[in-house]
Amino acid sequence: MNEQEKTSQLALFGGQKSITKTFQKYNSMGEEEVEAACEVVRSGNLSNFLGAWHDDFYGGPKVKQFERTCEAYFGVKHAVTFNSWTSGLIAAVGAIGLAPGDEVIVPTWTMCASATAIIHWNGIPVFADIEPHTFNIDPKSVEKNITDKTKAILAVDIFGHSADIEALAKIADEHNLKIISDSAQAPAARVQGKFAGTLADLGGFSLNYHKHINTGEGGILVTNDDRLAERSRLIRNHAEAVVGPKGEEELENMVGYNFRLGEIEAAIGIEQLKKLDRLVVSRQSQATFLTNHLKTLEGLTTPIIRDGHSHAFYIYGLTVDTELIGVSRAKIASALAAEGLSLITEYQNIHLLPMFQRKIAYGGSGFPWTLNEARKNISYEKGICPVAEQLNECSFLGLVLCLYDLQQDDLNGIVSAFKKVWANLPLLRGAD
Numbered sequence: 001m002n003e004q005e006k007t008s009q010l011a012l013f014g015g016q017k018s019i020t021k022t023f024q025k026y027n028s029m030g031e032e033e034v035e036a037a038c039e040v041v042r043s044g045n046l047s048n049f050l051g052a053w054h055d056d057f058y059g060g061p062k063v064k065q066f067e068r069t070c071e072a073y074f075g076v077k078h079a080v081t082f083n084s085w086t087s088g089l090i091a092a093v094g095a096i097g098l099a100p101g102d103e104v105i106v107p108t109w110t111m112c113a114s115a116t117a118i119i120h121w122n123g124i125p126v127f128a129d130i131e132p133h134t135f136n137i138d139p140k141s142v143e144k145n146i147t148d149k150t151k152a153i154l155a156v157d158i159f160g161h162s163a164d165i166e167a168l169a170k171i172a173d174e175h176n177l178k179i180i181s182d183s184a185q186a187p188a189a190r191v192q193g194k195f196a197g198t199l200a201d202l203g204g205f206s207l208n209y210h211k212h213i214n215t216g217e218g219g220i221l222v223t224n225d226d227r228l229a230e231r232s233r234l235i236r237n238h239a240e241a242v243v244g245p246k247g248e249e250e251l252e253n254m255v256g257y258n259f260r261l262g263e264i265e266a267a268i269g270i271e272q273l274k275k276l277d278r279l280v281v282s283r284q285s286q287a288t289f290l291t292n293h294l295k296t297l298e299g300l301t302t303p304i305i306r307d308g309h310s311h312a313f314y315i316y317g318l319t320v321d322t323e324l325i326g327v328s329r330a331k332i333a334s335a336l337a338a339e340g341l342s343l344i345t346e347y348q349n350i351h352l353l354p355m356f357q358r359k360i361a362y363g364g365s366g367f368p369w370t371l372n373e374a375r376k377n378i379s380y381e382k383g384i385c386p387v388a389e390q391l392n393e394c395s396f397l398g399l400v401l402c403l404y405d406l407q408q409d410d411l412n413g414i415v416s417a418f419k420k421v422w423a424n425l426p427l428l429r430g431a432d
């Protein structure tokens with residue numbers, strides 16, 4: 001093989017790799033976070049929450065400062081921190097007053113906590129299909145799934161692009177539903193100038209270590225509704241012990257947890273929030289570069305950004321028309337991986353998890369589904385979300401932009417890998 005042949009031949013078949021350097025993992029922690037954490041440790045006050053009706057019910061100085069900073073940043077009346085966004089989602093679903101057996105419509109193309117937050121209040125998740133190109137909940141599928149037991153839509157701003165919140169708000173208005181926005185992957189993404197997550201009744205973001213900004217573990221809930229904010233704070237911190245002395249009359253779902261964020265994490269969060277804009281802008285420019293170079297490849301669809309939206313690019317989501325190009329996604333993915341592309345990911349269909357397939361959650365006899373006569377035999381079978389299933393099985397290919405600190409030469413390498421694989425499609429076809 002001569003040099004020319006080595007660089008044009010697929011690494012899968014013995015040619016040279018397009019990418020020889022390993023991508024640097026992204027680390028947003030700097031001296032600012034070290035200082036902030038040390039200051040808290042030196043203060044001796046690592047958490048100041050008290051699970052009783054007292055000034056300290058709302059947490060320590062760093063938690064409060066972080067919450068006020070988030071309110072200013074996101075332009076909302078209330079930010080409530082949690083020890084994870086999973087906790088924040090559970091509090092949000094509880095706060096809207098979901099009753100056992102009530103239904104919440106949620107997309108199947110998401111992280112499992114979007115659906116289990118409903119199960120935690122003995123609600124029934126009803127899975128909606130997604131739009132093929134934004135991967136977000138499809139408002140038409142939401143409408144089809146509404147019954148007289150539907151109480152809310154739990155929309156997800158998947159991969160960093162907001163769901164069609166305008167269409168969802170219209171449906172919610174007509175049917176008197178609440179909207180909860182799981183914007184875990186979309187901090188600082190915008191819709192008509194507003195932040196994703198802030199246009200729902202309740203929304204929020206994850207601060208776990210593989211999101212744009214992180215505190216190790218953590219979450220931020222945002223809302224403009226005073227009651228929902230207060231009910232979320234109660235659920236965060238042993239509601240049942242506090243409602244009496246506080247004089248709360250609305251007792252539904254005032255079953256509390258300990259979902260409190262520590263002072264060290266809050267202090268780190270204050271520093272991380274200062275970096276959010278820059279981190280998101282860098283992912284956006286990486287995505288623009290990739291799209292400019294990949295959009296001409298036949299049968300490959302690059303991420304779409306709706307008018308009036310901006311995308312935070314937690315994941316850069318591609319779809320491959322495998323019928324058109326005649327090569328399976330598995331083959332494409334293995335050819336790209338052989339070229340040294342380590343940041344490829346597939347995604348998931350939550351309705352196909354064993355818990356939903358077998359309806360085994362609390363105990364083994366179908367609870368909480370048995371609470372809802374009309375839904376105790378709800379189908380989670382394959383076929384209920386054809387778009388999401390097809391993407392999951394055949395055509396979706398994501399690049400995890402958020403996890404890496406990609407440099408220009410890395411981006412050039414990614415483009416070369418795709419171009420080389422596409423130039424060799426006839427050979428891959430033969431190998432399928």
Ligand SMILES: *Cc1c(COP(=O)(O)O)cnc(C)c1O
Nearest residue numbers: 084085086111113184206207208
């Ligand atoms: C990360 C994530 C969550 C959960 O957040 P944690 O902070 O890890 O609990 C929920 N929903 C989506 C869509 C996520 O990506």
